[in-house]
Amino acid sequence: MLRLGVDAGFQAVLVEPDESRLQGTPRAHGDRVVHDLAAAELDESTDVVLSDHHRAEIGTVLKETLAARTRWIGTLGKPAIEGPHVAMLRELGVPDEQIARVHRPIGLNIGARTPAEIAIATLAGLIADRNGRPGGFAF
Structure with a gap:
């Protein structure tokens, strides 16, 4: 998604809090790699896509993202199952109207299955x- 995002004119920033996850892998094809949201410089024109919805820090990351007043926020996941982010955000005291700002599923409904197809749809x-x-965000 980072490489295609750059090609589509987005400024693509990978936020990876766990530096060990980046070791031994090729550099991401985005514009930048940072280790916290502050370094990503989120603002009202920022779109945020969370691609790993099972990580323990997703609730905290989404709470910070919502507080930054970003333009659009979404996380990958199956439409028939409530995302784990909902319970995480409620535990952190985030109001339901803010939780509702997090889109899930994300992308156009094109039946995407592979990582490349999901990136294109998103x-x-x-x-x-x-x-x-x-x-076509409706599923």
Whole structure:
């Protein structure tokens, strides 16, 4: 998604709090790799995509992202199952109207299965949303 995001005109920033997850892997194809949200410089024009919805720190990351007043927030996941982020955010005291700002599932409903297809569907949905078009986020 990072490489395609750059090609599509997004400034792609990978936020990876656990530096050990980056060791031994090729450098991500985004514009930058940072280790905390402060370094990502989130603002009202930022779109945030969480690609690993099972990590323990997702609740904290989403709470910080919501507080940063980002434009759009989404996390991967199956539409028929409530995401683990909901319970995490409730435990952290985040109000339901803020939790509702987190889109899940994300991307256009094209039946994406592979990581590349999911990246394409996600980026296409973000482009449609930014351009005020009905990109097909409904599942």
